[in-house]
Amino acid sequence: MRREIPLLITGIVGIVFVLQYFIPHFPFNRMNAWFSDWFSIVAAFAIWLGALNLMKISFQKVFRRKSDWGYAVVIIMSFLLMAVVGFAEGKGxxxxxxxxxxxxxxxxxxxxxxxxxxxxxxVASASYRAFRARNFEATLLLLAAFLVMLGRVPTGDVLTGFMPEGMRLSAVASWIMNFPQTAGQRAIMIGIALGLVSTSLRIILGIERSHLGGGD
Amino acid sequence: MEHFALWLAAFLTLGIVSFLYKDNPWYKLCEAIFVGLSAGYWFVVLFWDNIYGKFWVGVFPLEEFDEAGREITAEPDYWLFVGAALGILMLMRLVPNIGWISRWPLAFIVGSTAGLYLINYFSSNMMRQVQGTIVPLFGAGYDASAYAIVGNIVVAVGTFAGLVYFFFSKEHRGVFGGTAKVGVFFLMLTFGASFGYTVMSRMSLLIGRMDFLLGDWLGMIK
Structure with missing residues (x-):
């Protein structure tokens, strides 16, 4: 009961969202509209759950006088201030x-x-410690980062002002962003898409159940 | 009031910046304010946009009239009560004994996301990317610059080599291994460029804050 119903809900909702793409007619279009509206409402409650949980933890910290409980009071006061003002102002x-x-x-x-x-x-301090031109790949990474950073500020073009316009640092940075960077991004995006499709299928078919947590 | 607002904003900005020296009570105070305000902000925004805007207005539509004065109020949609019920079940997570019931709305969210991603990501991150990679080198009248031709070849080769690197079902040896190696080069260039781009975006935010402190607050920059 505690696992079967959630699995059924996941399967039905997932299949309906897939079917409505291929069959955008009744009843799938209607179900898609309902599910989309429900999704917005449930998502709002999920964020509410997070906010209320933050309040619960903060109140516990205050009542139990845990270390730095004073900051928990500030969290509660700030939350209440924003919430009360927002609700009092109305729709506008x-x-x-x-x-x-x-x-x-x-x-x-x-x-x-x-x-x-x-x-x-x-980021600057971490990169200073981590970036070392140990091998060719690391040097490529370092060089690309250096050229893009320098090419995005006026200093880059001032330093390479004696070169033809297409070879100045801003042009080189743009070329890196437009072509090799796009190629790498595309390979990553296609890989992610294939992974997402297979994971989504596993979830819809009930093979992947980790989102339900442990217990019965 | 504007003067007070500027001083308050400067106090908070400097409080966060003070973390660069070390963790201190001023920073912790600003951090706590930020955490509380962020939670309060989304609490209010989602109430008015989703719970009121979607559920309440859907179930109790606002009266509307056309130019001729005829009522054109929408029909109430009582199916929205199911969404509200699922939302309330989500809040049951806060009650330890019946917290398990929040798995139902969670299952709904996971199922919806899986269904949407299955189609949308496959379309936008897979099909459209392949379509954008395999393009003619020349236009209808052979009108293409060397810059565009070389660029398109680089994109096609880089994408293919990058995908080969991500293919782990075959050992990376010989021609296959060489192609995967080229893929690594492209990936390294991508990571480096993305890193540089991220640093510059953070820098521009930092310049914005310095501009506020030195310009709006202290009036040193006109």
Whole structure:
């Protein structure tokens, strides 16, 4: 019961999504519309589950006075502030000039942009330690990264300004991105697609069951 | 208010940047605010977009009238209750004794994703990529530049060699092994170029934050 019903649901839903592509007529088109709507609703609840779970863990940390519980209080307060403001604003919560928009613009955006921006330092420091031209393959990797980085900034063209336009660093970087990089990306994408198709088939047919977890 | 907002944004930006020195209470405070706000943001956005926008409006459609004043309100779709029921079952994960029931909506999500990926990825990541790789070297009137011709050959050879490298059912020896080796070269170029591209995108974000601190906040850049 705990495993059979989920397997049945996975199989039926997966088969319907495949069939509606080949037979876009009743009843598959109708079922596809229902399932797509349900998917959006369930996905929203799944994100809610994550947020509520974060609250549960944070409250437990506060009540049990675990180390750094003060930061858990900040998490709870920030969550409640954003949620209360968002619900109070109504459907137009994202409109310019609302309190939700203010929080997004002056608190959320600086935090998220800076969080991703400082990754530049960590990537640079990691690459400094890891990138060594030990063999031909590693040298290719190093060279491609160097040319693309230098070709994307004005310094690259200033340094190679004496060369014909098509041989300057910006042109070389574009060529690498447009051709050899595209070739490698395509090989990876085709490989991923084949892997996804086989994994999806295994899931739909009930061969792959790891998403159901352990137990009965 | 705008002045306060600028100072607040600068305080938070510097708090995150302070992590470059070492982990510290200022950074932890900003991190906690970020985590709480992110969760709250998606909590609200998904409520209004999906739960209200899809479910509530679908079951209780908003009254609408055309230009002549005739009612054109959509029919209520009660099948959406199934989606809402599955969503509520998903939340049962928070209740330890009946947490297993959340496998049903999870199975629905996994089944939908598998069904969609089976078709969509095969179409976009497989068929379209093959189609984009095998292209004529010349146009109708032999109008093609050497740049495009060489580029197309590089893409076709690189894609084929890369795929050969990913084929592990045959030992990489002889001509097959040589082709796989060429595939590795292309993959290395790809990883290097992707790395460089990622670093530059992060750099541009960093320049944006520095521009905010030195320009908007301190007024040093006009």
């Amino acid at each position: 919560f994202r409109d310019q000039g609302t309190a939700f928009d203010w929080l997004f613009q002056f608190v959320y955006t600086p935090l998220s942009a800076t969080m991703f921006a400082i990754l530049a330092f960590f």
